[in-house]
Amino acid sequence: MTLTNKLAPGSIGVFDSGYGGLTILSEIQSLMPEYDYIYLGDNLRAPYGSRSFETVYEFTKQAVEALFGMGCNLVVLACNTASAKALRTIQQNDLPMLNPDKRVLGVIRPTVEVVGNISKNGHIGILGTIGTIQSKSYDIEIAKFYPDFKVSGQACPMWAPLVENNEYENEGADYFVRKNIGQLLTKDADIDTIILGCTHYPILLNSIKKQLPENINVISQGYYVANSLKDYLHRHTDMDSVCKKNGITRYYSTESPEKFEEAASIFMGKKVSAERLIIQ
The missing domain is CATH 3.40.50.1860 (Rossmann fold)
Structure with a gap:
């Protein structure tokens, strides 16, 4: 499936190297169920924890670009390693060139x-x-x-x-x-x-x-990140106004969707349906 088939303009992107970010997404959904979300897990290249700063940065930037390309104006790095090793560089160096109107937030x-x-x-x-x-x-x-x-x-x-x-x-x-x-x-x-x-x-x-x-x-x-995101959108009405509110969540994995769906039930406490997304 091509990227154009995956467009969901106005969704809030939530990225993690694997499944862990689902614990963040679950809390965000609970607090703000009206918003649209896209979850992307880079399960194919997980874990990120022992990878170099340069590799984590490159992988995270690719994921952010993919979520931007799918229509997300706001992306949450629901991954501590990505937040630690990539967030600042993406915010300061890449966003002005990628799209100065979009935003990337972390969890730290x-x-x-x-x-x-x-x-x-x-x-x-x-x-x-x-x-x-x-x-x-x-x-x-x-x-x-x-x-x-x-x-x-x-x-x-x-x-x-x-x-x-x-x-x-x-x-x-x-x-x-x-x-x-x-x-x-x-x-x-x-x-x-x-x-x-x-x-x-x-x-x-x-x-x-x-x-x-x-x-x-x-x-x-999870609880604190969700509340921080809600406060951010309350304070930044321009960003909130471009976030769609249909209560729809889409799940993507860079690995097997079937494997993702099975593991996601552990983190979310419910069944989800996922698709595969290849990012480069």
């Missing part, structure tokens, strides 16, 4: 903005992919808002694959969750708030909470 800043309302002592832990932790994007953003806060990060390279392979409820998942949380708390025993810095991780929330003391808060991004 909306998450960081609420930390100060949740943490009581300013000791923050970040659990994320290798790429997100190495980028120190959360450290940098938190320092802008809360310069006195202490931030410790821990890469969890096995968590996303466990979720994507539907192994998130077995003993192996508990083992890696326990191991990585232990490593994080060893870095700072005073952590009172942990950010799940990967959109896959809410699927592991039950296991995560089993391994944490009750006094530690866990921030799952």
